[in-house]
Amino acid sequence: MFWDLLKNTFSWQFVRRQYYLALLFFYFCYKIVESGWAVAWQILKGSRGENGGMLEYHTRLQKPWQLIILFNMLGMTPGSLSVDVDDEGQTIQVHLLNLGDREDFMAVTKKIESLLKKAL
Amino acid sequence: MIEYITGSLLVISALVVLIASVGIIRFKDLYARMHVVTKVSSFGLLLLLIALNLLTLKWWVLVESLIIFHILIFLSPISAHVTAKVNLWLDKNDLPADPEAEESSAENKAE
Amino acid sequence: MEAAIFLEYAALGAIWIMTVSLVFPLLRLFKGPSLPDRVVALDQISVIIVSIIICDIIYSRNAMELDVVLIISFLLAISPMIIARFLYKQKSDND
Known part of the structure; x- marks a missing residue:
């Protein structure tokens, strides 16, 4: 009976979704370690945090859960902190520690977004 | 052998927390200070929890540290x-x- | 050096380093120009207290103190929201 139930409800999409969720979690853990080290190195170099600034990021995510998880993850990736989101849920206001590495931030966020689309 | 690894992880995470609090006093902007609190401190706590799990090796310690x-x-x-x-x-x-500054200024105006 | 003695000295050294690092957020707490600055400094102080308790767990080999860490980390997460809510409500009442 158990095997019949498993055979009827089995789908490859579910397995792929779980795989991408696990991949997202491990990528996130790696990002936490990297961002902690990067900000600590910023302090050790003697930076006083003067060249920071606000930035607006446009997302194309539709479901509210995806938006919430993206919003939380932006707070832990290196050098970015999510401040505000508008009413339609399309524009996120982000504070960057260094405005110079904007390209880096864009690349990391694009990767997180594509993983989220596959996972949820 | 595991004690040596745990002890070095402890000292490294204590240094990370020290760096974080130096950053709190050094940074000028409020948002920059918030970067320090959310990232560097959680990195130090992550190292401490890994050290604790390496030392004790019990399942309920693992569950609580995951929470x-x-x-x-x-x-x-x-x-x-x-x-x-x-x-x-x-x-x-x-x-x-x-709020205190505003209240005191309001009192001064009333006087 | 024997392993257990090394671990004891490492835990004691970590506790001393964290106690010294408690000074800087206290300075920021007294000096901070606005109320959100003080909230951030209090957040950092509670993170340091959590780290000291975990070092004491390793020093005294008593893992039951992990419950204390759980409760303090909950308070750490929730208290800035309460203070921010208080600020928002007070300002909108004044208008």
Whole structure:
């Protein structure tokens, strides 16, 4: 009976979704370690945090859960902190520690977004 | 052997926490300080929890430290976001962020 | 050096380093120009207290203190939201 139930409800999409969720979690853990080290190195170099600034990021995510998880993850990736989101849920206001590495931030966020689309 | 690894992890995470508190006093901007609190401190706590799990090797210690780690991951960005949003709102409406100063100035006006 | 003695000295050294690092957020707490600055400093102080308790767990080999860490980390996460809510409500009442 158990095997019949498993055979009827089995789908490859579910397995792929779980795989991408696990991949997202491990990528996130790696990002936490990297961002902690990067900000600590910023302090050790003697930076006083003067060249920071606000930035607006446009997302194309539709479901509210995806938006919430993206919003939380932006707070832990290196050098970015999510401040505000508008009413339609399309524009996120982000504070960057260094405005110079904007390209880096864009690349990391694009990767997180594509993983989220596959996972949820 | 495991004791040596745990001891070195302890000293490294203590140095990371020391770096974080030096950053708190050195940074000028409020948002930059919030970067330090959310990232460097959770990195130090992650190292400490790994050291504790290496030393004890019990399942309930693993479960409790996973709960603490998830609280740190998912709730500290939210609290940083709330603080930053209130600060942005105060800046936009051009209000003083210290209620005591405003009250004392109001009293002075009344006098 | 024997392993257990090394671990004891490492835990004691970590506790001393964290106690010294408690000074800087206290300075920021007294000096901070606005209320959100003080909230951030209090957040850092509670993180340091959590780290000291975990070092004490390793020093005294008593893992039951992990419950204390759980409760303090909950309070750490929730208290800035409450203070921010208080600020928002007070300002909107004045208008």
